[in-house]
Amino acid sequence: MMRRLYLQIYATILGVLLLLGVLLFVSWLVSPPGDESSLEPLAAVALGLLPGPNADPEELEATLVPFHEQLGLSLAVRGQDGRLLAQAGEPLPAIERDWSGSRFLPSRGGGVTLALHLQDGRWLVVRHRRQRHGAYVLAFMLALALAVAAGAFPLVRRLTRRLERLQKRVDSLGAGDLSARVEVEGRDEIAELAGSFNRAAARIERLVEAQRMLLAGASHELRSPLARIRVALELLDENVRPDVRERVGRDIEELDEVIGELLLASRVEAAEALERSERVDLLLLAAEEAARYDVEVTGDPVLVEGDARLLRRLLRNLLDNGRRHAPGADLDVEVRADPEGGARVRVSDRGPGLSELDRERVFEPFYRVQKGPGQGSGLGLAIVRRIARLHGGDVRCLAHEGGGTTFEVRLPVEGHPHDE
DSSP states (O other): OOOOHHHHHHHHHHHHHHHHHHHHHHHHHHSOSSOGGGHHHHHHHHHHHSOOTTOOHHHHHHHHHHHHHHHOEEEEEEOTTSOEEEEESSOOOOOOTTOOSOEEEOOTTSSEEEEEEOTTSOEEEEEEOOOOOHHHHHHHHHHHHHHHHHHHHHHHHHHHHHHHHHHHHHHHHHTTOTTOOOOOOSSSHHHHHHHHHHHHHHHHHHHHHHHHHHHHHHHHHHHHHHHHHHHHHHTSOTTSOHHHHHHHHHHHHHHHHHHHHHHHHHHHHHOSSOSOOEEEEHHHHHHHHHHTTTOOEEEOOOEEEEOHHHHHHHHHHHHHHHHHHSTTSOOEEEEEEOTTSSEEEEEEOOSSOOOHHHHHHTTSTTOOSSOSTTSOOSOHHHHHHHHHHHTTOEEEEEEOTTSSEEEEEEEOSSSOOOOO
16 A cells, blocks of 8 residues: 555654653653752741640641641651651651651652651651642643644645645656646745756657657658659669669668658657547458458457557558568467457467567567568567557567467557557
8 A cells, every 4th residue: 555655744743743742741740849959948937837846746736737627738747767756637658767858759649748857857748639630731732732733734735745746747757748747836845846857858848859850851851862763763774684673672662661660650659649539340450451461360349449540550560570570471360359358459470489588679669689671670569569559558579379479469448548
């Protein structure tokens, strides 16, 4: 499952906020109530309120009871040796022998406990059950965390939504939409990244468009001198050797074929969508093209949405490729409904076959496994892949059982064709 960036940032903010709240709450619970030096004046006041060191326990207790009843204090007077002399209220902690001055003592269940060291050597231990309202403090911290979380989410989402829009434009550019641009928002690093992407995309679009125009222009310009060469060849003196005339004729035909492939490649590469679309019987179309090569087609009638002219060229290029690399051998053409949905066309030859590396590279423009005359322009299979992808499908090269190569084209049956 994809981990969204905005959720990661948001979860991090909430985690840090929650940890901070817990630490503050714990420190509030365990922190001492104040500075112990401030207890010395209280010890002096307490000494003036208590009977002298020689008072009997009943007198001491009578002095402590009003403070317990009216102020809610628990009090205990202990001697210099820590012995309990009198008390009022709940039991209080004992005095350690190594204590040398007044101090705060731990208070279980809340409140404040003081051990006041009187000047006559006695100790007065006082506890006030002051409620620290921990539940209210915790509720306040939770409310604060919720408020910060509610305010942080729109900010985090706005930040990451810009990244998501940028990612979509990058995907569009990678899919062939050279006009993809992203809106530049703000003046931060993401805005700078968006601006850099737009500049890079614009440069790529200009370079690709210039390459397309150069290719198309050069192809058209080559047609005129090629026509003049053909006319000159026909007017050559009959004394020219027949083999020379035949060789030059083949070269002209091959050059004419290359120019035609260049023009078609330029046109389909520039297309972002099909110019026309109709329902095409793929089996019938394959049978018509296969008849030109005296090849039988097997399979089932399958209707696809697409451009019949481009699909016809796709089939012709596959048949040309099979005949060129397996001359004299049978070609197998099969049209079936794909069990996974869509249509499947297979053209298989009995040639020498291809290596695993070549089976992918044969779709690259101008890539030829074998060099030399009669091996084609290297554009036929690249055009096949582009036409397939314009129809929302694709093509792959497989090893044929018993030797040879199979080209499998898959096309969607339902829905509108789209670009890759």
